[in-house]
Amino acid sequence: MSMQCFSFSSILHNCRLVMGWLRFKESGRTVSCIKNPNTDYPIPVCLEDVEDIVSVAQYILVVEKETVFQRLANDKFCDRNRCIVVTGRGYPDVPTRRFLRYLVEQLCLPVYCLVDSDPYGFDILTTYRFGSTQMAYDAKLMRVPEMRWLGVLPSDFEEFNLPDRCLLNLTPEDKRKVEAMLSRCYLHKKAPQWRTELTMMLHKGVKFEIEALSAISFAFLSEVYIPTKIEHGRHI
Template structure:
């Protein structure tokens, strides 16, 4: 069955070649976008990939696609002003059409390329979920589609949002913020009873209005909801809180970057005092290896670690019952973090992480409730922000 679906796909390629040979002009004007890559340029890059496949077929050669390796630290360089970015001479993975282990992925990539081409050409959008349900048998899972879309983005050197493929956001945002969506819908984030879902089209957001003094990135949804329930954004001073509910999705990261670019205010991170929380903060600040090809639009190098600090656990005398011993996996993650290239530029972070190594314990933000139920919102965060002169 998979063989027949691959055959159908190559039939589509033949039709696509005929379309290219007819020299169809795409009359989409280049609009100014963050990436400064216009529709016609994106179409040209896709056409070049397809023409490479067609050329190989015409010579009775097996077509091969070269994808940048998005999982290797060897392909990443560190720039303190940008974060982790993919090196220009990064290694590639060859996806062959004549190899049993890669022919299915080859077919999936071409199918999604054709979908993206039509989306860009018609100035329409689709979600990654739409693409998955376009051919569930070929793709197998939503995760497969998600990975291939990022592979294509990296291969074409085009930010994912410019491919007209949207992802459903999992993040939430609240606070002193209003803006317009691309379709003109006005979004007001001031409500203290319910948060707003982070937009699926950050690039289309405009007319941002806010008097916020800072943005607070919150690692967990539970802590975010607690701040919301306590009306944190209104009690202390005007501010914005946002959560990616753990490891952030691309839209949550894009939103933080958008706010930083637009409002020029401090960005703080509130994460658990454990290796996992620290890594999440590092993703917002420095980026990730997998998305290093989009570092310029995803990272926020000014992010500051507000808490929960390992040193806070001792300073505040958090009860031992609220502390958790580091697991073997935690220790391995901590060792890995300390070897990251960006740690050399953060000696204070390094000291905190070494303190965690020595104490061999970690703690969640919720551990502060062991001191007092309202300690986080009424004492801990206000004192941290006032001590730093931010409020």
């Protein structure tokens, strides 16, 4: 995939989102998320057009899914928490990863990631931090080594006493994917705690989604889980 700008039709089809305490210029036009921190804006496709980025945010939160992003927007999460929220709508594309790395470099903010507790969520998490195995040649240009795993962790299920109805069994394909990821050398060297959680997922043979936290209360994710974990450093 080219590192240059994409076509307009590609922008519409692959629109990724950002919201929060952020303002920047794109092709000379000011994009002010700060005016309404809970309104989503498309992530710039051509990073070379971005300049004059400013923010009063305290951290960056990356969420796997648009449904969770919209849940936070509906809960006015950014009104109560001075942050920037980004979603790549699943596996992040090149513009999302480049923009996220640019934010971290320019703003020097801590960055956290929230994904499903399943093999695909974990794979998305590692793509942000370590780069894509399919694009290893330019991983250094897009990876975010500062990324911290906020949740949802396999160990969260018991810690927060979630009901068993939230659990799904790992499929044979899931198990093969986990076993393949456990063999990645960078997990041994750079993220042993991540590997421990992944091993727990395999041994228990179950997975669950971020939305499982709503079994505690509808607003538990935005009002308790995320703020508490960040405030008390309960991330890995």
